[in-house]
Amino acid sequence: MDRLRTGVIGVGKMAEIRHLPILAELPQVELVAFCDTSEENLAVRGDDYGVAARYADHHEMFDAETLDAVCIFIPPYAHTDAEIIAAGRGIHVFVEKPPTLSMEQAREINTAIAEAGIISQVGFNSRYRLSAEVARERLAGRIVTQALVHRLHGSGALAWWWKIERFSGGPFVENTIHYVDLLRWLAGEFAGVSARVVDRPDPSEELDIPLSISATFALEAGGLANVTTCAALERAGHAQFLVVADGSLYDLSDSSLTIDRARVADDGERRNCYEAQFAAFFDAIISGDQSLTRSPYDDGARSLAAVLAAVHSARNDGAWVDLRDAAWAVD
């Protein structure tokens, strides 16, 4: 099998610590070009992976290279036209979550991807955890009455942009999107959302993300999901993902699932869910079968709509936001 000629846009922290080590080892992949606006990251990652074709601008990369696939690992605010150019050239697209920060742009990209018929995937790696997979099997056909999800953490962030709401979307969008996406995968679509926000009393140019956002999503099937993200901790964090369905309690962690306190999935070996998501993406390209991936772009954009709608509600005194309105539609 010829390996798929793959370009990477954004070779920062995630690329360094997670994605490039995996992509470099995948038998389906040949890393042929890197693009980054940071000269330093481009040089270091290019040298580390022996990739000589390096670009500061993705337009130049697309013009100079013949690619089968592109992996986009740039921050949420930085999305412009890379996905659209790729789609126009028949280049398959993997993009990290959140796929962008506006529904208008998500719709534009989704249309380009759909018209081109390329394979797409958004980086919702949590869907590839064993605990999530077993929970989805066990919840199939059951009605979720209530979900209770929280993530309590601090703002000692990885990247400067993460701490500034207009660049990252804030923690509810940048990170809690993983949990909201998993909820959609397990419990079905949301009808709407109402949310509240606690802003920090002393916002600055370097740190203005909210201290807390708490949202109540109404599930189309009738239940409720409470999702809270708090970025006010100074020390250890905590996360929990509880689902009540058909009178049973499902308790999901990164590595295990219990139902009514009985352990039904235990991923002691901790499956590498990043590797699984990339393998699915490249296998889907090779076979031409989008259904091999768990998060095509249109589906990922629906999770984006849910978190953006929650923040919109929070910024409007908790006003009910109907996710079936055209403003939140993906296509």
Ligand SMILES: NC(=O)c1ccc[n+]([C@@H]2O[C@H](COP(=O)([O-])OP(=O)(O)OC[C@H]3O[C@@H](n4cnc5c(N)ncnc54)[C@H](O)[C@@H]3O)[C@@H](O)[C@H]2O)c1
């Ligand atoms: N799936 C996960 O578990 C997970 C975890 C953390 C971060 N992420 C996501 O991964 C993405 C990258 O996060 P990160 O922590 O690596 O950020 P980072 O800031 O460390 O790296 C981003 C890189 O993109 C480059 N960049 C910015 N704008 C660019 C542009 N227009 N063209 C080319 N390069 C550009 C930056 O110079 C930087 O090298 C974000 O979307 C983030 O939300 C996902």
